[in-house]
Amino acid sequence: MNVRDDIDRVVFKLRPIDLAEMDSVSLMNRVDTKYAMSDRLLPELLTSISDDYRILEVIGVRKSPYSSLYFDTPTRECYHEHHNGRSSRRKFRMRSYTASNLTFFEIKQRTNKGRTVKKRVTIPGIAPLLAPEATALVEKVAGETVDLRPQIYTEFSRITLVGVDFVERVTIDVDLEFHRDQQHAALPGVAIVEVKQARATRESAIRRRLRDLQVRPMRVSKYCVGSALLDPSLKRNRFKRKLMALQSEAACYPMPGARPDSLLRAI
Template identity: 40%
Template structure:
């Protein structure tokens, strides 16, 4: 499947990081879909003329590595689990092909809007430096005592709509680990459509709809946490975990 996906993606027109600046969408609506990688192949075949693909150093399947932070009592995880509409995630993310690393803060409001703030750093820091603590405090208007909570890694394809203010990410080969615990989802594809507001006329949304795939809210962070920390309460995510396991079986 990986070879088939790569073959389709390699036939798309490329777009560079600099060219993507116009569709950075730091304030946006994110809409997720989860499918088996075999279904992804069929979807990609139907939208090849509508999108360009991000290419960095001749690579189109890009590797991302992330380190998430949370409080001692896992506040960010529990806020999501308990349905709090105003939520925060803090992570460091390294874009392996460009060898660039950022501390990123994602904040979701009660209207479904996501705001992302970030600052470039040299590399992963398992202990937050003072300037990063101050950056987090300034963006969240709160003071947290944050520690590393989970690592994750995945391969990503980023597509940019040729005709609309839209881009989408496709995450494959998702892995989580922390100390001696690990979990991977090899057959899963997570599609995330990023728009100023959700538009059902999007080529990829229409293609997914045709095969019966509707938007499905899920958090990679929360799913990973339930696997790495089995003692965490996860009632709210139980149905999502069952669905993901069924897709990847």
Template identity: 40%
Template sequence: MIALDLNPLLTLFSSIGLEEMGKVRLMNRLDTKYVVSLPVLAEILKCALPDYRIQEIKGQRCPLYHTTYLETQDYAMYLAHHNGKKRREKIRVRTYEVSGISFLEVKNKTNKGRTKKERIQVEGISSLHTEDAEDFLRAYAWYDLSELRFFLENSFGRITLVNHAMTERVTLDLNLYFHNLQTGCDSNLSRLAVIELKRNGRMESPMADIMCGLRVKPCGFSKYCIGTALTSDFSLKKNRFKAKLHMAERLIQQKIII
């Protein structure tokens, strides 16, 4: 059993609102990911207090996100990542539960390791078959809407930090839950956190220093690919993700009371 109440710790951070946060959009950026256990997550937050503010939306500091990923019939986007392609793409609809606003998003990873994201506001997954959404995908995605199907849902709570210099953003995702719309299978990673440092280039970073001090090493971790591997049938290739699945399983099996 896990008892993790981060609220007392989160209230210690100075807050930043959406309007000011818009100055740190970082739609073309370098991402560094980490995966940690819950005790390490709490320690990271304590260390981050002097250098970061926390995003607050309608009084919430860990709002719920819901994402629906689109995929081709032959798993082209999943397999591109699995097979080690440097250039790859993900297409999703993300809903911010606290505001009810949804975006259709296209994320591309370049062969230089940068992440580029384009998005357009939509009314949810039921509104994708519109001229605006189809034009958006034709402009920014590798795939036409007719080639895609709704494939995987996930939800998680997200803590978002921004440094005082407004040059980087850190997202800390916890209570990850997955539902595969094709197999009907569910899975969760509720006993770990996925942390992502987002910045314009390899500039100095308080969070990178914190991770180094706690001996937490970067770890590529795609929520989409791991969720797909956890919930798909045995015929889908998963070899490339076995080490990360085993790591996640070790964290999940920990009996932690905080």
């Protein structure tokens, strides 16, 4: 049995939750803690926390396909603000939640107090031009017109968990792929775990278990990683070690018998 089959087997052992039940834990204003790890560790991780979380199920699907199109200014202001470590920054994207047949235009704002605030509007679908409702949201949030251009597409599969005892959501993204024009990059074997909490606490079940596995938090942006992989002209010196670690894990993924490293421990 390969690792993908093993993950699929384990996710169907968790108790399900539906979209309506998740309304109470939308956490549009939250604290995020991110991790990057080998997806070979997911069956063990998910099994060990199965009593502490329920898993989102939509029409029988528990590992849902997601597609996103990120927007940025012509000078890539969003990318450079993140690269340069600006504490207050934004990301703009269209995201299609395939299993639920919904598409949103979303703005994720990182505040200087370390919180993530997300605002979104429903749109008909992913397109290279902003719909009027998306433009209106940008102007409302930014307080001005912003020249946004389509930059990169991302595709991945997501597992979403909801805490039983904590007001907490966890997303686990695997099979990451990035596209821009005719360029393509992928990170097979890498899982991006994001723990979303109203207030940051290290005592939730998944954060304790990740510590046991020696997986440490790592700030990672799918938009920035994909942009750096697809466009070698972009400044990337502050991302270099993370990119090398992610690519190293992806490169070793197809090798039979490769050590299931919890990786990125030095980052």
